[in-house]
Amino acid sequence: xxxxxxxxxxxxxxxxxxxxxxxxxxxxxxxxxMGVMKIINLAHGELMMVxxxxxxxxxxxxxxxxxxxxxxxxxxxxxxxxxxQRFLINPVLKVESILPENQVILTVGIGMVLANLATIFxxxxxxxxxxxxxxxxxxxxxxxxxxxxxxxxxxxxxxxxVMAVLITVALWFFLTKTDTGKSIRATAQxxxxxxxxxxxxxxxxLITFGLGAALVGAAGCLFIPIYYLYPSLGGKxxxxxxxxxxxxxxxxxxxxxxxxxxxxxxxxxxxxxIGMGWAPVGRFVIFIIALIFLPGGVASILRRHxxxx
Amino acid sequence: MRPxxxxxxxxxxxxxxxxxxxxxxxxxxxxxxxxxxxxxxxKTTLFNVxxxxxxxxxxxxxFKEKKISGLKPHQICKLGIARTFQVVKPxxxxxxxxxxxxxxxxxxxxxxxxxxRAEEILRFTGLYDDRDKLSKGLPLGKRKRLEIARALxxxxxxxxxxxxxxxxxxxxxxxxxxxxxxxxxxxxTILIIEHHMKVIMSISDRIVVLNxxxxxxxxxxxxxxxxxxxxxxxxxEAVDA
Amino acid sequence: xxxxxxxxxxxxxxILPLIGLSTYMLHILIMVIMWSxxxxxxxxxxxxxxxxxxxxxxxxxxxxxxAGILYYKLGVSAWWGVPLSVLIxxxxxxxxxxxCLRLRGPFFALATLAMGEVMRVTAENLRDFTxxxxxxxxxxRTWVEKTWYYYIILLIAAVSFVVVKKVIESRLxxxxxxxxxxxxxxxxxxxxxxxxxxxxxCISAVLTGLAGAFYTNxxxxxxxEVVFALHDISIxxxxxxxxxxxxxxxxxxxxSVIMVxxxxxxRSLPRLGSAHQTLFGILxxxxxxxxxxGIVGDFPKIKRIFxxxxxx
Numbered sequence: 101x102x103x104x105x106x107x108x109x110x111x112x113x114x115x116x117x118x119x120x121x122x123x124x125x126x127x128x129x130x131x132x133x134m135g136v137m138k139i140i141n142l143a144h145g146e147l148m149m150v151x152x153x154x155x156x157x158x159x160x161x162x163x164x165x166x167x168x169x170x171x172x173x174x175x176x177x178x179x180x181x182x183x184x185q186r187f188l189i190n191p192v193l194k195v196e197s198i199l200p201e202n203q204v205i206l207t208v209g210i211g212m213v214l215a216n217l218a219t220i221f222x223x224x225x226x227x228x229x230x231x232x233x234x235x236x237x238x239x240x241x242x243x244x245x246x247x248x249x250x251x252x253x254x255x256x257x258x259x260x261x262v263m264a265v266l267i268t269v270a271l272w273f274f275l276t277k278t279d280t281g282k283s284i285r286a287t288a289q290x291x292x293x294x295x296x297x298x299x300x301x302x303x304x305x306l307i308t309f310g311l312g313a314a315l316v317g318a319a320g321c322l323f324i325p326i327y328y329l330y331p332s333l334g335g336k337x338x339x340x341x342x343x344x345x346x347x348x349x350x351x352x353x354x355x356x357x358x359x360x361x362x363x364x365x366x367x368x369x370x371x372x373x374i375g376m377g378w379a380p381v382g383r384f385v386i387f388i389i390a391l392i393f394l395p396g397g398v399a400s401i402l403r404r405h406x407x408x409x
Numbered sequence: 410m411r412p413x414x415x416x417x418x419x420x421x422x423x424x425x426x427x428x429x430x431x432x433x434x435x436x437x438x439x440x441x442x443x444x445x446x447x448x449x450x451x452k453t454t455l456f457n458v459x460x461x462x463x464x465x466x467x468x469x470x471x472f473k474e475k476k477i478s479g480l481k482p483h484q485i486c487k488l489g490i491a492r493t494f495q496v497v498k499p500x501x502x503x504x505x506x507x508x509x510x511x512x513x514x515x516x517x518x519x520x521x522x523x524x525x526r527a528e529e530i531l532r533f534t535g536l537y538d539d540r541d542k543l544s545k546g547l548p549l550g551k552r553k554r555l556e557i558a559r560a561l562x563x564x565x566x567x568x569x570x571x572x573x574x575x576x577x578x579x580x581x582x583x584x585x586x587x588x589x590x591x592x593x594x595x596x597x598t599i600l601i602i603e604h605h606m607k608v609i610m611s612i613s614d615r616i617v618v619l620n621x622x623x624x625x626x627x628x629x630x631x632x633x634x635x636x637x638x639x640x641x642x643x644x645x646e647a648v649d650a
Numbered sequence: 651x652x653x654x655x656x657x658x659x660x661x662x663x664x665i666l667p668l669i670g671l672s673t674y675m676l677h678i679l680i681m682v683i684m685w686s687x688x689x690x691x692x693x694x695x696x697x698x699x700x701x702x703x704x705x706x707x708x709x710x711x712x713x714x715x716x717a718g719i720l721y722y723k724l725g726v727s728a729w730w731g732v733p734l735s736v737l738i739x740x741x742x743x744x745x746x747x748x749x750c751l752r753l754r755g756p757f758f759a760l761a762t763l764a765m766g767e768v769m770r771v772t773a774e775n776l777r778d779f780t781x782x783x784x785x786x787x788x789x790x791r792t793w794v795e796k797t798w799y800y801y802i803i804l805l806i807a808a809v810s811f812v813v814v815k816k817v818i819e820s821r822l823x824x825x826x827x828x829x830x831x832x833x834x835x836x837x838x839x840x841x842x843x844x845x846x847x848x849x850x851x852c853i854s855a856v857l858t859g860l861a862g863a864f865y866t867n868x869x870x871x872x873x874x875e876v877v878f879a880l881h882d883i884s885i886x887x888x889x890x891x892x893x894x895x896x897x898x899x900x901x902x903x904x905x906s907v908i909m910v911x912x913x914x915x916x917r918s919l920p921r922l923g924s925a926h927q928t929l930f931g932i933l934x935x936x937x938x939x940x941x942x943x944g945i946v947g948d949f950p951k952i953k954r955i956f957x958x959x960x961x962x
Contacts, residue, residue, distance in 0.1 A: 139756070140756045140757075140759075140760060142760075188935060188939075191939050192938055192939055195938070195939060195942045196942070197896075197938075197942030197943060198697065198700075198830075198896050198897055198942075198943060198947075199696065199697075199700065199702055199896055200755060200756075201702040201755065201756055201759050202938050202942060203756075204702075204704075204756045204759055204760075205702075205888060205892065205934065205938060206934070206935060206938045206939075208704075208885055208888075208934070209930075209931040209932070209934035209935040209938070210931065210935065211931075212881060212885070212927045212928070212930060212931035212934070213927070213928050213931035213932060213935075215927065216924075216925060216926075216927035216928040216931065217925075217928055219924070220924060220925055220928070335880060339763070339764065339767060342760050343764070346757070346760070346761075350757075375775075377771075377774065377775045378771075378775060380767070380771045381768060381771050381772065381775070384764050384765075384767065384768040384771075387761075387764055388749055388764075388768075391749060391750075391752070391753065391761060392749060392752075395752065395753075
């Protein structure tokens with residue numbers, strides 16, 4: 101392999117890892133909701149799209165940097181998510197119907213409405229947010245003058261990645277160290293036991309959906325400096341989120357992180373070596389491979405030591 | 410006599426834990442064998458292994474001298490082992506009749522024959538008057554009996570009953586006991602998990618006792634009742650629960 | 651009387667074009683019938699067998715492209731796509747079934763959704779076969795008049811109706827519903843769940859593909875965005891059945907009448923035309939919350955049919 105090939109490979113891997121970190125954040129939100137509520141939120145990407153428009157307008161109108169607007173957008177999305185859970189999903193959980201998949205179909209409906217409303221209000225134009233650090237990058241040769249290969253690290257990508265990691269760590273603290281976090285985990289593991297232990301399951305569901313929305317909202321803000329914004333991007337990210345969830349193992353947070361990273365790297369590799377247009381196919385190929393060869397996802401490997409069903 | 414069902418050194422692990430550990434026993438044609446043990450002793454897991462939901466981690470299971478471990482549940486059912494579930498699994502939005510009919514199709518292909526067979530079984534189990542009701546609307550006692558009816562409709566030689574008496578009132582209990590005896594008299598062999606000591610002692614020909622996944626005793630009801638190891642295992646559990 | 655209803659309706663449908671309908675009316679009818687076929691196909695798999703597919707566009711699109719590619723690459727009439735799509739779709743259904751049917755409930759739904767997207771992206775990228783996003787255009791149309799198209803789709807619909815009805819009333823139908831109600835119980839009652847789910851998927855895929863192959867011939871133009879559309883095909887398919895009534899014979903027909911008319915109505919509104927997905931989405935949400943079994947399913951008179959579209 102010559103230097104250029106090595107360079108391309110390393111650059112691809114770096115890009116994949118950075119993307120994967122952000123994917124992980126999206127996946128965690130979805131997997132949390134799946135773990136606690138046992139439903140798949142197919143409006144997940146659309147929630148991210150809403151958050152991205154919030155961040156976009158905060159930047160354009162009030163000149164608030166996207167990285168700072170996380171602090172505004174995430175709480176707003178938290179309440180938005182709680183409202184969806186309270187007024188739309190909860191009633192359906194109580195309706196008896198032939199197909200339990202009704203709840204999933206409901207979230208599809210919510211996603212359709214959100215995407216379409218965004219088109220009506222903001223048109224289907226592609227927008228990018230003109231942050232002034234958008235194309236800044238660090239170069240390996242700046243640090244190591246005689247480096248045989250040249251690698252670059254985009255500033256916004258790196259900042260977004262680091263923030264995604266920080267948010268994930270904060271979430272981990274919340275879930276393992278606080279009472280509410282522990283109750284959420286208890287609800288996810290065994291809902292009946294949780295009820296017996298006096299956990300207010302209804303409230304945990306509300307908080308979880310809010311949290312899932314806030315996480316994907318935060319991810320949206322982190323994507324704003326590095327990605328285009330258009331109303332139908334939600335569908336794409338919903339698919340990404342659930343591919344990660346399947347790959348990681350249903351309801352597993354650690355699995356979602358690993359799944360996100362794998363997916364990011366894999367997509368990056370497909371885009372470099374096969375072609376940009378095939379990146380979405382790469383995504384599904386990995387999804388299908390996971391379904392066939394690793395039905396429990398990454399989590400099943402991590403969990404080998406726990407009692408089965 | 411050759412055993413109908415032979416469980417040979419069967420173990421089933423989940424992760425590192427053994428739910429069933431080196432269990433061996435045989436069931437002979439025409440018998441009612443009771444399978445008892447405290448909660449968590451591995452009885453239902455053993456059923457799931459026999460019926461094919463789980464593969465044994467170790468050991469083998471033979472039915473009519475043919476190895477069945479590793480086969481799928483529907484294949485095992487086709488060979489002649491039917492089961493009921495502890496937590497009843499009626500096909501909720503199907504009528505009682507359709508529940509039994511769906512199972513009866515295993516042995517007969519025409520709808521008329523299946524219907525005749527289903528009607529006969531519904532009469533046999535005393536569910537005929539409820540045949541048009543949706544099964545989710547049935548009271549627990551009848552749902553438990555529907556489980557049995559459905560299993561019978563598949564034309565089994567061996568019937569695995571998982572706590573078919575739990576939660577029944579005294580009248581229902583007596584009816585169910587009568588049905589079980591009638592099933593045995595019709596030539597079907599029965600392996601039954603039961604918590605209800607009085608019932609199991611009165612209907613079983615032999616009893617196998619599991620504790621923490623291991624077989625701790627096997628014998629006639631009389632022998633089991635006087636077995637100190639069994640009494641020990643049951644200490645702290647209400648014996649007449 | 652009820653026994654003859656299908657023949658009566660078929661008879662009425664057969665003479666409708668003779669009374670001189672406008673081209674537009676005929677187009678609406680063709681769309682209603684085509685969506686009925688897709689709805690019946692989905693209903694067999696989703697409503698009766700309980701395997702909710704979010705990716706029926708994968709079958710519709712492959713049917714459509716079977717016809718399109720025959721025309722574009724081999725230069726034969728796109729009508730040959732109708733019979734050929736049967737074979738192609740069985741193969742596709744077997745492959746998709748092998749991958750997806752091991753999953754249960756919502757995860758099956760998501761896997762099929764992914765399949766639909768895979769097919770779309772593949773069609774966009776296999777430019778040599780499909781012309782990618784340019785799509786395939788039939789340069790000459792078989793008929794200018796719509797009447798013959800109407801009769802052809804009516805024939806496909808009649809065949810679909812008979813197939814679905816025969817299947818549901820047979821042993822297969824009982825197996826399908828048993829699988830929907832409790833897969834573990836079904837398996838332990840001797841039902842080879844994998845086999846029967848695969849059969850349901852194959853029948854459903856073939857019928858949907860026939861509608862797709864017809865679509866190519868009728869519309870004269872296809873592209874991946876249209877025939878593999880997630881919202882406008884896969885989700886609308888689900889809506890047709892949900893609005894009409896899941897696991898009922900007439901639900902998909904009623905649903906397609908409502909959905910096609912509604913779509914036309916919304917399109918005709920000057921301001922709201924672009925909001926049709928919002929209105930569809932709201933309709934979907936309302937139906938799920940208030941009429942979870944659809945118009946036919948929740949119709950009080952036939953409440954007894956609830957869950958199993960038949961009572962002797």
